[in-house]
Amino acid sequence: MSGVTLQKAIKRYGDVQVIHGVDLEIENGEFCVFVGPSGCGKSTLLRMIAGLEETSDGQINIGARDVTHVDPAERGVAMVFQTYALYPHMSVRDNMGFGLKMNGHPKDEIDEKVAKASAILKLDEYLDRKPAALSGGQRQRVAIGRSIVRGPEVFLFDEPLSNLDAELRVDMRVEIARLHGELGNTMIYVTHDQVEAMTLADKIVVLRAGHIEQVGKPMDLYNDPDNKFVGGFIGSPPMNFLSGTVKGGAVDVPSLGRAVQVSATLPADGTEVILGLRPEHLSLTSDGALKVTHAEALGGIGYAYLMSDQDEKLVVEHRGDAVVEGASMGVSFDAANVYVFDAKTEARIR
Numbered sequence: 145m146s147g148v149t150l151q152k153a154i155k156r157y158g159d160v161q162v163i164h165g166v167d168l169e170i171e172n173g174e175f176c177v178f179v180g181p182s183g184c185g186k187s188t189l190l191r192m193i194a195g196l197e198e199t200s201d202g203q204i205n206i207g208a209r210d211v212t213h214v215d216p217a218e219r220g221v222a223m224v225f226q227t228y229a230l231y232p233h234m235s236v237r238d239n240m241g242f243g244l245k246m247n248g249h250p251k252d253e254i255d256e257k258v259a260k261a262s263a264i265l266k267l268d269e270y271l272d273r274k275p276a277a278l279s280g281g282q283r284q285r286v287a288i289g290r291s292i293v294r295g296p297e298v299f300l301f302d303e304p305l306s307n308l309d310a311e312l313r314v315d316m317r318v319e320i321a322r323l324h325g326e327l328g329n330t331m332i333y334v335t336h337d338q339v340e341a342m343t344l345a346d347k348i349v350v351l352r353a354g355h356i357e358q359v360g361k362p363m364d365l366y367n368d369p370d371n372k373f374v375g376g377f378i379g380s381p382p383m384n385f386l387s388g389t390v391k392g393g394a395v396d397v398p399s400l401g402r403a404v405q406v407s408a409t410l411p412a413d414g415t416e417v418i419l420g421l422r423p424e425h426l427s428l429t430s431d432g433a434l435k436v437t438h439a440e441a442l443g444g445i446g447y448a449y450l451m452s453d454q455d456e457k458l459v460v461e462h463r464g465d466a467v468v469e470g471a472s473m474g475v476s477f478d479a480a481n482v483y484v485f486d487a488k489t490e491a492r493i494r
Contacts, residue, residue: 179341371485400434
């Protein structure tokens with residue numbers, strides 16, 4: 145097992161640079177998740193680590209080895225893709241052992257490693273089936289099993305659950321977490337789904353446009369985002385944002401029709417800022433000019449979608465009675481739960 149270190153890693157396609165000098169250290173045995181919107185560079189960065197994309201500049205180390213220009217097969221990594229990439233004419237057993245067979249490993253060794261991976265993934269009863277006779281979740285487990293058989297130092301997952309339905313995604317998420325706990329290998333996992341990131345990761349790397357925005361433990365990013373982008377991306381439903389202006393030691397917020405006290409150290413009067421409010425930190429009140437445009441009742445909790453006269457939206461998590469669409473309501477909140485961001489740079493003001 146080994147950790148992974150990136151030093152000033154850059155990726156260019158011709159004159160276009162898509163990864164911008166990334167510095168990152170992933171500890172041995174850590175489960176690290178790359179998360180961000182489509183086009184942010186998370187899959188490109190993963191493929192650079194795998195050797196499937198050439199690194200234009202900088203360095204990539206796996207353990208103590210510089211693997212920046214090493215052939216993918218020699219890096220000690222195994223990759224699991226969104227598509228299962230199984231051979232349809234082969235059994236599960238043969239699919240899992242095919243890589244070792246092609247590399248000339250003895251049959252006894254292959255059988256032993258396949259049996260071990262099969263036991264870990266609970267695939268014993270499917271070993272003689274063809275992929276067509278398996279569900280999507282079972283096929284993905286076979287693809288993961290094929291990686292386990294190779295005995296890599298590092299596992300790389302590129303959106304492995306995207307093709308599964310909602311229930312299977314939850315089941316496979318639990319399976320992957322269990323697998324990491326059992327194997328203890330370093331795992332790097334790419335997803336656009338921040339729920340997957342929050343539930344699986346020891347460490348989350350939030351990417352935007354080829355830059356790292358913030359690195360940290362899931363709840364650290366949730367509770368202490370460095371900027372508006374991270375605050376809005378981590379959390380479901382996402383953080384609400386309202387425009388305001390610093391005035392007299394508070395923030396004047398037109399959408400709320402009042403000044404808001406905050407715990408952050410505010411800049412000079414007249415500075416434009418953005419307030420961040422998480423849906424669960426808001427409470428509905430009967431006095432206010434916010435219009436309820438939509439309401440969702442999900443059983444134990446509900447979500448009310450509000451709109452201000454300034455066309456700024458608020459989502460409020462609530463419990464109890466259903467909210468009536470079209471009603472006018474207000475919101476209350478604790479100053480300690482208000483995040484403040486600079487309106488120009490979007491950096492956090494603490």
